[in-house]
Amino acid sequence: MLSREKVFRWRDVGDSGIDALMHKYFSYFPRNRTDVHQEEWDTLLILDACRFDLFEEVNVLAGNLDYRLSGGSYTGEFFEENFGGSRCHDTVYVTGNPVPRVEKWCSVDLDAVFHAVVDVWEDHWDEGVNTVRPGPVAEAIEEAHARYPNKRIIGHFIQPHQPFIGETGLEIEEYGMTAFDELAGNESPAGSQVWERLERGELSPDRVWTAYAENLELALPYVHDLCSEVTGKTVVTSDHGNLFGEFAWPFPVRKYGHPPGIHTKKLIKVPWLELDFERRREVTSDPPETRTTAATADNRLERLQSLGYR
Secondary structure (H helix, E strand, O other): OOOHHHHHHHHHHOHHHHHHHHHHHOOOOOOOOOOHHHOOOOEEEEEOOOOHHHHHHHOOOOOEEEEEEOOOOOHHHHHHHHHOOOOEEEEEEEEOOOHHHOOOOOOOOHHHHEEEEEEHHHHOOEOOOOEOOHHHHHHHHHHHHHHOOOOEEEEEEOOOOOOOOOHHHHHHOOOOOOHHHHHHOOOOOOOOOHHHHHHOOOOOHHHHHHHHHHHHHHHHHHHHHHHOOOOOOEEEEOOOOOEEEEEOOOOOOEEEEOOOOOOOHHHHEEEEEEOOOOOOOOOOOOOOOOOOOOOOHHHHHHHHHHOOOO
């Protein structure tokens, strides 16, 4: 147990210092974390940054709900732990999230790992709310299923990850320029740091939780409709959760959002909902397709800032 003297010493380190210490000395991975590609599914639908208890509270989808422990506390780490060095040429990845495409946040070469990658965020980024709404992602997943009937499909929705774009979320989000934007000379707005404002006491936990839940509620109808269109076994899960002021063991410091390298259970406990199915898909493995388009690095970074990445 930490002494009172050490408690004050840890506080003197500051948040960024504690994050660095945790990442270096206390960044453990749970022994029973899930390797998602080894699990049984034909379509894997990822609801980004969805805590298990949030999903349990909001979910309206029928199926067998359990939980898994993710190998990552943020999207890039989730991909590195599950797909780093892998060759999943029986799988097509459809994503509204640009994080796995930015080397700073993810070292995985998606084009080498998967048979094909569909970057929905390249053409369907909503500049009004600085994110990709669930509709275009669901449509792209359905199109990928039709185009690649003999492949596993991973469909990656951004919601419930911030920006929060439901009724409450639009009230609390600030779509103005951030200090980073001003220094970088960016002209387009980035999303506010809801977690920093929550930590400073500028927002109430109940209000942020409501906005978080609304984001999930926006995505679930699209997931529901999609599940009736795709064949085989579908699983709904998440890459990681969010912290709402839980202590960052072993330090007496409360954390918010999904800081890299911290693997407390509340952050990595994610839903694992297996939906009913009639028969599995017949899946084959083929060499990766050649990628024909790519967003610019500036475009990717700008959109990452909108999702709260610095």
